[in-house]
Amino acid sequence: MNKLNIGIVGCGAIGGSLAKAIIKDFAKEARLTALYDIDTLKSAMLVKKLKIRPIVSIDLGGLIRRSDLIIEAASAKSSFAIAKSALALKKNVMVMSVGGIVQGFNLLSKLAFKNNRKIYIPSGAISGVDALKAASIGRVKNVTITTTKNPLGFKGVSYIKDKGIDLSRIKKDTILFSGSAKDAVRYFSQNINVAAVLSLAGLGINKTNVKIIASPQVSKNIHEIKIESHAGNIFTRTENILHPDNPKTSYLAVLSAIAVLKRIFKPVVIGT
Ligand SMILES: NC(=O)c1ccc[n+]([C@@H]2O[C@H](COP(=O)([O-])OP(=O)(O)OC[C@H]3O[C@@H](n4cnc5c(N)ncnc54)[C@H](O)[C@@H]3O)[C@@H](O)[C@H]2O)c1
Known part of the structure; x- marks a missing residue:
């Protein structure tokens, strides 16, 4: 070969x-x-x-x-x-x-x-892409991904600066963004590749819902995915260990x- x-x-x-x-x-x-x-x-x-x-x-x-x-x-x-x-x-x-x-x-x-x-x-840092691909052969009604990261994981994101959010002052779970995957990848392109993968595997960027939460309580990058489909409902949660060379990237x-x-x-x- x-x-x-x-x-x-x-x-x-x-x-x-x-x-x-x-x-x-x-x-x-x-x-x-x-x-x-x-x-x-x-x-x-x-x-x-x-x-x-x-x-x-x-x-x-x-x-x-x-x-x-x-x-x-x-x-x-x-x-x-x-x-x-x-x-x-x-x-x-x-x-x-x-x-x-x-x-x-x-x-x-x-x-x-x-x-x-x-x-x-590649599926990247999420679980559930396999099931979403299979469910998409039939009919998928709703896909939502909720990403929770430590506030430090959003350092340098211009959307945060533009909104005047001071990451160091976040003391409890705070929703930074809720909207379509289209807007999420525009504002958080370095953080939210997973939403892009999910969109391509399922309903597309306009119809895939994304919620982004900053939580000082977490040290892992957590992705929860909810899928409603004619084949049944699917829920996955992935708690990612961070890559030692880049804390924005999950291993x-x-x-x-x-x-x-x-x-x-x-x-x-x-x-x-
Ligand atoms: N699909 C996923 O689930 C997933 C997960 C984590 C990261 N990522 C993405 O993968 C990419 C790499 O992540 P990483 O953790 O290795 O980042 P990194 O910052 O550690 O490394 C990126 C490297 O690419 C180089 N680079 C930047 N622009 C370049 C260009 N135009 N041509 C050649 N080199 C260039 C940089 O100099 C740097 O050395 C990032 O865009 C990141 O958002 C995807």
């Missing part, structure tokens, strides 16, 4: 963990070919930590040309352009910054179809991307 050449865009918490996993867990099936980060120090630091030495690309185009599968682990601002460039050059793509692609998702899907390539979107998000790679390479596929 020819090895799949994988390139990673973004060498932070997720990109770094995935690079290590590709080398350690998928040595027979894949080759980590290239890394790219707009912060060249980040890519250089990651290469130093790895046992093998992938090429550090100086631009996105160089990485795409060297790879069969491009993993985007960069930012919501850049994920659409990265996915579009990869698909246009007939490469498969895995997207982690899902908040950045929901608006233009139809265009990406059409491009993937036209070029016979795939867009992989499960990394594992879910590794699980998608496993799905690509291994002969047995479990789950929807």
Whole structure:
């Protein structure tokens, strides 16, 4: 079997963990070919930590040309352009910054179809995407996700600044946002990839409901999902341990991307 050449865009918490996993867990099936980060120090630091030495690309185009599968682990601002460039050059793509692609998702899907390539979107830090996908074969009536995080997890979010919310003064559970996934991903793009994934798997960004709560009592990122469907009602709660390199990122998000790679390479596929 020819090895799949994988390139990673973004060498932070997720990109770094995935690079290590590709080398350690998928040595027979894949080759980590290239890394790219707009912060060249980040890519250089990651290469130093790895046992093998992938090429550090100086631009996105160089990485795409060297790879069969491009993993985007960069930012919501850049994920659409990265996915579009990869698909246009007939490469498969895995997207982690899902908040950045929901608006233009139809265009990406059409491009993937036209070029016979795939867009992989891991479930990320939530449970229930499997059941939602199955329920959506029938009729889904309502999907709501409630995300609860420590106020510190919302540091740097411009919506918080614009609303004049002082995160350090939050002493009890406080609803920061309640509305559609469309607005949630616009205002909280770095925090709410899970709402984007849920929208794509279910009712879309206009009809998926999102509530965001800041709670000084919690240290984990908690996602509760309620689904009402003709197949029955589904409720899931995921209490996420945070990634040691980035407290905004849940460790499960990394594992879910590794699980998608496993799905690509291994002969047995479990789950929807
Ligand atoms: N799908 C999910 O469930 C989920 C969960 C957590 C995080 N995420 C998203 O995944 C992305 C990566 O998360 P992380 O924790 O690794 O973040 P991080 O901040 O630790 O790392 C991101 C890296 O990407 C680099 N980068 C930014 N823009 C770039 C660009 N245009 N081109 C190349 N490199 C670029 C940064 O310099 C940084 O090194 C974020 O957008 C985050 O919101 C998704």
